[in-house]
Amino acid sequence: GRDAVARAIDAAWPDAAAADSGTVAARLAADTPERRRLLEAIVVSESWFLREPRVFAHAASFIQRRLREKQQAAILSVPCAAGEEAYSLAMSLLEAGIDADRFRIVAADLSPRAIAAARAGVATENAFRGGPDGFRDRWFSRTAAGWAVAAALRRPIVFLEENLLDPAASSRLRRAAGGSFDLICCRNLLI
Numbered sequence: 001g002r003d004a005v006a007r008a009i010d011a012a013w014p015d016a017a018a019a020d021s022g023t024v025a026a027r028l029a030a031d032t033p034e035r036r037r038l039l040e041a042i043v044v045s046e047s048w049f050l051r052e053p054r055v056f057a058h059a060a061s062f063i064q065r066r067l068r069e070k071q072q073a074a075i076l077s078v079p080c081a082a083g084e085e086a087y088s089l090a091m092s093l094l095e096a097g098i099d100a101d102r103f104r105i106v107a108a109d110l111s112p113r114a115i116a117a118a119r120a121g122v123a124t125e126n127a128f129r130g131g132p133d134g135f136r137d138r139w140f141s142r143t144a145a146g147w148a149v150a151a152a153l154r155r156p157i158v159f160l161e162e163n164l165l166d167p168a169a170s171s172r173l174r175r176a177a178g179g180s181f182d183l184i185c186c187r188n189l190l191i
Contacts, residue, residue, distance in 0.1 A: 012038035039110055047084040047188065048127045049091070050135065056092035059183060063093055063103060066182045073103045074177035076184045078164065080107035083118030083149075083157070084127055085185060090153045091139055100156045106176045108162035108169075115161045121149035164189075 012034060029035070050056055059075075066073045077086040086107035093103055109115050122145045128136050140147040158176050162169050174180060 008038055036112070047081045048129050049084050049123070050088045050132070051084070051130055053130070053132065055187075056088055059089060059185070060092045060096035060098070062183060063098060064096060067098065067102055070182075071102070072178070073182040074179060075103060075105045076173060076177070076181045076186075077105055077107040078162070078173075078184075078186050079109040079111075079114070079188055080118055080159065081109060081111075081114050081188070082123070082127070083107060083121065083159065084123070085187070086118065086157050086159070087121075087139075087149055087153050089185065090156055091135065093156075094152060100152060103156055104177055105157045106160065106173055106181075107157055108160045108164075108173060110161070110163050112161050115159050118159045121154055122146040123149065 063073045063075070075089055077089060080086050086105050089105055090100075094100060107118060109118070122143065123140065124146050128147070136147065139150045139153055141150070142148075160173070160176060162173060
C-alpha cells in the first residue's frame with residue numbers, strides 16, 4: 001500500500017522528503033541510484049526450495065509431455081528471487097529422468113541483488129523449510145557460506161536481471177531461451 005511505498009522510498013532515499021514531488025518522481029522514473037535502491041527495498045527476494053511440491057510435480061509431468069513433441073523445452077521463472085524456484089524446477093525435471101540437455105530454464109528478476117545470489121547458488125538453512133526428505137543431500141553440499149547448489153542444477157539455468165515492464169524484455173527473454181517458452185512460472189510476480 002501507500003504507506004509501504006512511502007517507507008521504502010524513505011529507506012532508499014532518505015532525503016526524498018526534502019525534494020519537491022516532481023524531482024522525486026523524475027529521479028524514481030529514470031535509471032538512478034535512488035530508483036535501484038527503491039526497487040531493492042520493495043521486491044520480495046526470498047522463497048524456498050520445492051515450495052508446494054505438487055506444482056513442481058505438475059511442471060515435470062507437463063515438460064515430459066512437451067518433450068514427446070519437440071527436442072528441447074524452455075521454461076521461464078520470473079521473478080526468480082535468489083533462484084529457489086528455478087533450482088527447484090531443475091531438480092524436479094532431473095529427478096523425473098529428463099536429461100539437462102533437453103530443457104533450459106530462463107530465470108529473471110528485477111533485483112540485481114537477487115540475481116547475484118541466484119548465480120552464486122549458495123542457500124541458507126531457511127531455503128530448506130519444505131520439500132521431500134533427502135533432496136538437500138542429493139543436490140547441495142555444505143560449505144562455510146551455506147549450502148552450495150550442485151553443478152547439475154546450475155547447468156540448464158540462465159539467470160538474467162530483467163524488468164518485465166521494459167518493452168524489449170520479452171525479446172531478450174526469448175533469445176535467452178532460444179525460442180518461445182513451453183512453461184511460464186510467475187507465482188510471485190504480483191506481490
